[in-house]
Amino acid sequence: MIRGRVWKFGNDIDTDVIIPAKYLRSVDQSVWPKHVLEGIDPEFSSKVKPGDIIVAGKNFGCGSSREQAALAIKWAGVAAVVAESFARIFFRNAINNGLPLIEAKGISGMVDEGDLIEIDLDRGIVKTPRGEVKSAPLPPFLQDILGSGGLVEYYKIHVKQLQK
């Protein structure tokens, strides 16, 4: 169960606004969370607290394949992202890095910024002050990847053993 305070965003939040390209070629990776979502709210990284949840509209994470977008969000302490829908590369990148996400149709209309919400990943349910939003839970093997902490850990636990 994930419980946290909501930061709300609109539709089509692309990876360029999540982490602008000018920060990508840095040897110091701690800069990414410092600039998370800077393209849309330059203050966001100083406001977000560990355990907070991002709620967004349609097509969250569209655009480039930069994995730094998912990492910047995760390393900023965000516990989960809930959106009406996700762009597919971002979706994979988030799962692969152990950032929980859930596609919940209708979520935008159910929460305001600052609301406390609760996510039950196994059952695909988001509880908001205005009621529940249900979605299809992730297929079991994706839950496995997420549960392992990401694709790297999944590989170490499941694949590497088999190959020995």
Added chain:
Amino acid sequence: MGKTAVEKLISDKIGRLVSEGEFVECPVDFAYCHDGTGVLVIEALKRMGVERIRDPENFSIVFDHSVPPYSDQAATLQSRVRRFAREQGVKKFHDMGEGICHQVVPERGYVAPGMVVFGADSHTCTLGCFGLFATGVGATDLAYILATGKTWMKVPEMLRVECRGLLREMVSSKDLILEITRVIGTDGATYKALEFSGEAVRAMSQSSRMTMSNMAVEMGAKTGFIEADEKTAEFLGRDGKRFRTDQDAKPETVEVDASSLEPCVACPGSVANVKPVREVEGAHIDQAFLGSCTNGRYEDLYEAAKILRGRKVREDTRMIVVPASKAVHMRAQRDGLLDIFLEAGAMVGVTGCGPCLGVHMGVIGENEVAISTSNRNFVGRMGARSSSVYLASPQTVAASAVEGKITDPRRFLR
């Protein structure tokens, strides 16, 4: 019921009949990444404890994003990737100056129809126009592929775009794909495979088809599939297994009339915010960019040069031309196209991504406006947050550079 080309291709690869919506583990024939994503791929491999990648023969690394490097950090990261390529015996490693990965990989004939190709860059979907399945993933996914030779995916539903009739003069495949993006929207094809078909697509060159498939991801699609034909084989210098959608597969289909299309632009902020050029004619532009994996090929340079020949780029506008590969650059040089650009007052840059991603070689400032042949016009994509980008065809970009404002290229019909 019949199957789509993509279902057939993936079934063939896996060795059993699969259907849309199924999650499968699929072997990958070819993989690639660039200098930008390469760094993260290496890190993921290290964390996984993988010492040798499985199949260095079928893996390519192309330096294109920070070319030449714009900072000591970028150069440092590149040297890390260069060392990795050497250690792992990656023979298809192309250091800076060879071109953009999505251009170099097919140009060298590394891929063929019927293959499954994954790249650590979102525009890997470009290669779908070679009758293969190609899609972009993140660096960790690519590392997993390099370690195991396979990956998971959901067999995509197909959304077919039937392009009727033939494009008119001064109207290019870029205009067609912008129009399609307007119709489908920025998330209208999410998780799906687009297939571009119809008379207009059959008639166009393989380079023009690359422009179409390149922008599939701008609609959320996994790939932009186009059936292979003789032109495909000629471009690649090889052929493979050709797949086509069965007559009775009846995928969801959108129809677009190519013959009535006119030059269009995607206005700032959204790739789907597409309007006919004539509706926004006259808007001032500070910079015109001709290049990128969308429109940096020979025919794009050629079409732009036809307009720029004997003319000048307007005084308070700058124009930057960046060929998509060294091969394109050399041919353009041989044929005198570069002279035309230089005489017109444009700058010609080193092959690579150039100013497309807004970090070097032509970043735009506060409130500046660019018109670009690339594929994204998100907020701040090419520079300052307050700057804006219009996306258009090479013809429209050239015409606009001459006038210093957005201009319908049909004014230059000779």
